[in-house]
Amino acid sequence: MSRPRQTRKVTLRDVADRAGVSISTASLVFSGRGPVADATAERVRGAASDLGxxxxxxLASSLRQGRSGTVAVIVEDRLLHAFRDPFALAVLDGLAQELDAMGTSMLLLADHADSPDNxxxxxxVDAxxxxxxxxxDSPIVDHLTARHIPMVGAGAPVHDEVVHVVIDERGASATATRHLVELGHTRLAHVTMPLGAPRPTHTLDVDDLEAATYPDSRERALGFLDLAPHGSPVVEAEHPDVAEGEAAARLLLDVDPEHRPTGIVAQSDLLAAGVVRAARALGLAVPADVSVTGFDGVDLPWLDTRLTTIEQPGEAKGRLLGDLTRRALAGESPASTPFEVRLRVGDSTGRAPGSSGA
Amino acid sequence: MSRPRQTRKVTLRDVADRAGVSISTASLVFSGRGPVADATAERVRGAASDLGxxxxxxLASSLRQGRSGTVAVIVEDRLLHAFRDPFALAVLDGLAQELDAMGTSMLLLADHADSPDNxxxxxxVDAxxxxxxxxxDSPIVDHLTARHIPMVGAGAPVHDEVVHVVIDERGASATATRHLVELGHTRLAHVTMPLGAPRPTHTLDVDDLEAATYPDSRERALGFLDLAPHGSPVVEAEHPDVAEGEAAARLLLDVDPEHRPTGIVAQSDLLAAGVVRAARALGLAVPADVSVTGFDGVDLPWLDTRLTTIEQPGEAKGRLLGDLTRRALAGESPASTPFEVRLRVGDSTGRAPGSSGA
DNA sequence: AGAGACTATCGAATCGATTCGACTCGATCG
DNA sequence: CGATCGAGTCGAATCGATTCGATAGTCTCT
Structure with a gap:
């Protein structure tokens, strides 16, 4: 009988009774919030340990205090997909560090588009x-608004009540594109992350961008289009991973060399890594035949090329999210905060083939 | 003034008052647990929506019902490290699926060894x-035991109250080793995951295995030693990732060819992938010069070799963890359950160089 | 028409704590 | 010596729901 099933749950009242003090005094012992004589405190602790x-x-404590010490961390879709990207992990890690420091824990919630109940x-949760x-957008936001629960986001969902870490996605993407243009590339192409519900990797009709439900993917695509020659092909990957990056690149590169793009702007490093792999599989050298840019600046130890990419320090971003949350919980009303990213030139880009120059 | 700060929180009592019913009736409307006239229910819902x-x-609901609908998912160290391994993600994903189906959410907790407070x-949490x-072992276990909160684990912590998914780590590791022996390899080596607190990747004194605090790493090492020639080198990786796999392999392979191992048993696929990369970097062919086995059977799209490995379906393992949790919460006392793994032969192993045979 | 069953509703107890205001008792002060 | 103060303790209200048992009313069956 290792489990004493019969015993009713031990509560603070039991401890107080056994120690011969009132419940309120016993409570003070555990919370340390009031003056208690050392002898009394010792008696209460003794009773507690006697009773286990x-x-x-x-729960009771949270109810009374009106805080649960928990924040919801909401990811879309399955966790497997959400965390496959090292960038997502870095953000989560930074966030976890910050929350940890404030004694707050993360309730991981998947927000499936299909599920009816919230x-x-x-x-x-406190936030x-x-x-x-x-x-x-997400129906969850309305619910949280009604509950007056503060919300913090990284670009989405777009809503007045959500405080954001703001990144100039469009400008950053344009910067990557400009880098290729300045290297003499004239035949450019773009690989986007999913713009909405996953669709098999396919060449995109640019007008479809209006309907995109993922604002960051859309903005990055617009940044590319801002500088790329009119009619440059855009491929939407089914998932933001290496395999779909390869698939996207095959659509773009496995064509008549006359029309083959020499510069590809990918919306994430994982996609870019896939593009590099696909190019090599097709016998094309990177960057001699094809230049490739990524986005995020993650560490991919298995990729032999150091990607030219938009460096976006994920851990710092996560910490910033955590800090905004802390301030929101403290009763401040933090404003959305810009977050800087910058181009980091690596080995995956070079001058366009046949172009002159340094 | 988008935020009506003054308004006291709206409670069930306010709704009941406005609808002209008792609190209990209003409660029944939301829980759907009792008979309520349609007209009444409608009035209550109307009042609720009026009041927002x-x-x-x-919190109140959980307190009364004695369940929180939350389980703690405890990982060691930083999330970043815990989830870097695709195998960990697969387990988590399977677990999330199962918990999701039971309407339970995951509270992600990092159990840092150093932190004093629990x-x-x-x-x-309910489990x-x-x-x-x-x-x-972990101090958390005692706390949970005192609270009568059921615990489910994947091999650790070792404690009577923890129900486990049990894997024959030692046997599986021996199976991988036997595979190499049967291919004629006589110079074998082993790369372990960390056995305790991270130490820089180094060659291990086998006697140190006794002190290992990570039971799975220790068992796998023992499985290797069961079949490998006496004195076969064992290297402990600082982290179970590709980079440390490479570092470990350099220690083993960058030696006089006469003594260079021709078969390396790695404790995870990530480590094995690092070994493969390091071997190639040293000009050694896999499997012609060196055979490598992994553990887990994860999908590494960027690795060109299909690893010979111990296939351990992570998602299924996660679902099994979820199922044990479900049964524990239902009041059953599920027993620890074995989980089968098996050798999957890929392209990373072959006959020992110089050995005859098919 | 009266017994029995069922529906709809309500009041009160309860979950397990925290916290506010009041009270007691010595010690300190003028 | 009486007023004041602070430390230590306690009783009662409170957090916001769920749920049990009671009650009144309605319907069915014989």
Missing amino acids: YAGPDP PLAAHA AIFPLCGRS | YAGPDP PLAAHA AIFPLCGRS
């Missing part, structure tokens, strides 16, 4: 964080 | 899961 009392029930209805760019 | 009531407060003291192999 493991401290105040978090997972947040059943869980008490909600949307750490990864996702859909531009 | 977003449903019963989860993150679980402040959070209400705790240790989905990844970690330290064999």
